[in-house]
Amino acid sequence: MNKSRFARSQRMPIVNGIFVFAIVLVVLQLWLLTATMNAYLGGDRGTAIPALIASAVCLALNVGLLRYLYRLD
């Protein structure tokens, strides 16, 4: 018996949506990492901490999405 409040046919679009969000967040993190590395190699030390915080926020969102995904089961 499936205890989820969504039918399997309803869950698939939700899972696809979560997947797209996660991919977008990871691409954003990739951009952040390359930009921060470029700035660091250029001697700019001021961008590392804000970029780390932004990347950590993206990770937290991704973990939240994953937790929601597991709760769908």
Next chain:
Amino acid sequence: MKEPENRGADVAGEALSASQQAAAETPRWRRDFPIDWAEDDYVSRRDLVKFVVLTSGAFVVGQAWIACKSLLGGTKAAFVPQSIAQVEELPIGGAKTFNYPQGSTPRLLVRTGPTSFVAYDQQCTHLQCPVVPAVKEGKLHCPCHNGWFDLQTGAPLAGPPRRRLPRVLVEVEGDTVVATGVEDSAT
């Protein structure tokens, strides 16, 4: 009338508990590789999202590494003055490569006047191609992607480079050109 309904509910309850028990006893590999196609798609996407989140964590580790390097790597190494060339060795407009400090990436020394010299890291700040002097134009040229730097300051003028060339501080002491330090791209 109620008796058959209750009996039906009991049968349904037994069937439910049996299916729950069967689900609990299903090995993980069977749940990960289900027979039902739609369920298989669902599991695959869930695992892919798990992998994406793992990648996301790896990016945060990378950011943390850069942040640690930024916070802890602020101390500058002390440079020992080092003779790198004789004044007569280079004609005006001439150039030579050297290493300073020993073991460094190649540096480029250019004579711009009777007693004036400039020196920079020879690696282009775009993709590390060696730059060549174009003294008549007052520039340094990276032929790989047509990048140009100002000969007097090392600042990028045209092409893909966005950061200036690291400058080597040089002094002329008598007949000798002496390197005394290195400025990174930011200074």
